[in-house]
Amino acid sequence: MLLSVAQIRETEEFTIKTEPIAPIDLMERAASLFAKKLVEEIDLDSFCEIVVVCGPGKNGGDGLVIARYLAENQKVLVVDSCFDSKPCEEFIINYALIEGNSNVTIVKADQFIQEGNPFTPPFFPLIIDALFGIGLTRKLTGSFEKLVHYINQINGYVVAVDVPSGLLCDAHTPDDYVSVFAHQVYTFQFPKQAFLLQENSSRLLSFSVIDIGLLIPPNIFFNKKLINEEVASLLIHPRALFSHKGTFGHGLLIAGSSRMPGAALIGAVAAMRGGMGKLTVHAPAKVLDALTPYLPEAIHSMDENADWFSGITDTVAQYQSIAIGPGLGTEKVTLEAFERLLHQIKDAQTPVSLVVDADALNMLSKADHLLKWLPPYTILTPHFKEFERLVGPVENDFHRLEKLKEFAQEYQLIVVLKGYYSVIALPSGELFFNQSGNSGMATAGSGDLLTGLILSLLAQKYHPHDAALLGVYIHGRAADLAIQDRHSEESLIASDIVSYFGAAFKSLRK
Known part of the structure; x- marks a missing residue:
């Protein structure tokens, strides 16, 4: 099935209340499954560096959890991309859990950009885009726009968490809206309608769905479905x-x-x-x-x-x-x-x-x-x-x-x-x-x-x-x-x- 962003939020709330599960634990489950899929499908040792770009919202919280799991066996660079935005509670909790981890290096996004692009051939990094998720409804501007442009200039392989940052899920994304170009998107529970449209083919190449165990409210109505x-x-x-x-x-x-x-x-x-x-x-x-x-x-x-x-x-x-x-x-x-x-x-x-x-x-x-x-x-x-x-x-x-x-x-x-x-x-x-x-x-x-x-x-x-x-x-x-x-x-x-x-x-x- 294809659900709107509002309906996805509804399924999350229904799952939290019905299962029941705390929001921070649902994030842990989703992000750990993302990390597991990444390890299963991608040879992490083939990259010169693993970079996780984390925004201030829940998508950034997902990224921090993913970084923690990958750091069990890999060196990980985390880019703190909050800029002047106040981070959400889940971001703060998961940030504290990776601080001091010897396999994790944390840099501010401004520093990451100012250092210039060190990833020239034959150096090829894995970029995990956890900047913004499905909640984005406006054009990226200022420091966030600059960061996305920088990511798109890096010679690397980009995997987006749930949705490429900057892409609108339920509406047309105008040509002048910058978004992360994702080679692969691991999206949670449901495909997003934007992924299925030709106009977004220059914003992502492929996507696959991770089942994170969301429960569907019995009264939810959806008129967009998949033929599989x-x-x-x-x-x-x-x-x-x-x-x-x-x-x-x-x-x-x-x-x-x-x-x-x-x-x-x-x-x-x-x-x-x-x-x-x-x-x-x-x-x-x-x-x-x-x-x-x-x-x-x-x-x-x-x-x-x-x-x-x-x-x-x-x-x-x-x-x-x-x-x-x-x-x-x-x-x-x-x-x-x-x-x-x-x-x-x-x-x-x-x-x-x-x-x-x-x-x-x-x-x-x-x-x-x-x-x-x-x-x-x-x-x-x-x-x-x-x-x-x-x-x-x-x-x-x-x-x-x-x-x-x-x-x-x-x-x-x-x-x-x-x-x-x-x-x-x-x-x-x-x-x-x-x-x-x-x-x-x-x-x-x-x-x-x-x-x-x-x-x-x-x-x-x-x-x-x-x-x-x-x-x-x-x-x-x-x-x-x-x-x-x-x-x-x-x-x-x-x-x-x-x-x-x-x-x-x-x-x-x-």
């Missing part, structure tokens, strides 16, 4: 022993044009590899001719137009799901056919689930009256630019998320906003952040795979909510498995990803 292996494994349907191809549904893929025939093939292979019983591909003849040698299992529905989608003549009621968009083009004849298709789906006697992607999204942005014709729970799969064509320009990533939630609620749609952490917005106002996938997926055809996979899940009678969540996770999981096996993020292409769909499904069924 545990969640995805609960969504996957069992396969019935006594079944036939009709059991697993019939889907229609409307994709491809004379200019982009490959989109139909990529989407069709993904649909069949996603577990559906039957797939019909509607496309111009030349697209279908190219499809046959690679996917003889697909049923063909030939468009009357030689180059573009111009309409289907058979009834849509025979399909459990329809996907439209990949490689389609936005010709006038295609837009008119799309409008007729929406009317056909609306008039169908049985519900037909719909996935809208790529050029079909671009047609929606050109003829936005069509948005009201989409059936409830239609799944849209835009990337950032396609989404902005639908809703208008956005100011920053937090603004984009707000528009995403409002758009899904207004039109009662499910929107998969594709990115490194793809976000799925539900009509309920819930946002789900996906945690599978890698940068190798930024390749032509990857989005077509996702469209075909979601089409397949819908044909198998997955609820559209579940089809979107599971489809996004499987898509990313397959790419992760491809990288783990024999591919690299540089070499990965769409056909590599789909070849690992089976392994991704199996990993959730174990």
Whole structure:
């Protein structure tokens, strides 16, 4: 789950009262687990020095506890960065515990900065950033700003405690706000929403979560959640022993044009590899001719137009799901056919689930009256630019998320906003952040795979909510498995990803 800073504070207070545990002991537990993880994951002996930069608040108190644990086996330099600020009680208590420790050297931040940067190659220090935590709501200025600039100039490896100092957790961090650049963040109990947004990619490289045993208040409400292996494994349907191809549904893929025939093939292979019983591909003849040698299992529905989608003549009621968009083009004849298709789906006697992607999204942005014709729970799969064509320009990533939630609620749609952490917005106002996938997926055809996979899940009678969540996770999981096996993020292409769909499904069924 993703909680706001206020909600995290609420969980801390609830834990203190319910467990019960004193605040100073909760800090001890969290910081000791941080130190333990650091020792387990990082070779401390490879650094010329270990520097812990401690601010005046509770984050600084965490840093002092971490320094004390590391000093059991290492020499540690602690930078007292209170400046003129009054330190909190936890800082004062933990400062007293390291004073006089022969393995700990304490210097004031002013002295640390004035001495200049002694860490030039080949000297490479480990910097532990415990300056400010999640409570920061304003721009760093004065001595604190100067210190952060200095830290960022040091040739070292930076690990932040809970959050990189200067980064706002619940709001956009303007470009002129300085923050510590963290190679790694060990964050307590919950990921912070700011970590999942592209706009902050220049402020941290990676993060991992440390479970510090916080208890969740029973009445706490959260509408931002994570899709991980545990969640995805609960969504996957069992396969019935006594079944036939009709059991697993019939889907229609409307994709491809004379200019982009490959989109139909990529989407069709993904649909069949996603577990559906039957797939019909509607496309111009030349697209279908190219499809046959690679996917003889697909049923063909030939468009009357030689180059573009111009309409289907058979009834849509025979399909459990329809996907439209990949490689389609936005010709006038295609837009008119799309409008007729929406009317056909609306008039169908049985519900037909719909996935809208790529050029079909671009047609929606050109003829936005069509948005009201989409059936409830239609799944849209835009990337950032396609989404902005639908809703208008956005100011920053937090603004984009707000528009995403409002758009899904207004039109009662499910929107998969594709990115490194793809976000799925539900009509309920819930946002789900996906945690599978890698940068190798930024390749032509990857989005077509996702469209075909979601089409397949819908044909198998997955609820559209579940089809979107599971489809996004499987898509990313397959790419992760491809990288783990024999591919690299540089070499990965769409056909590599789909070849690992089976392994991704199996990993959730174990």
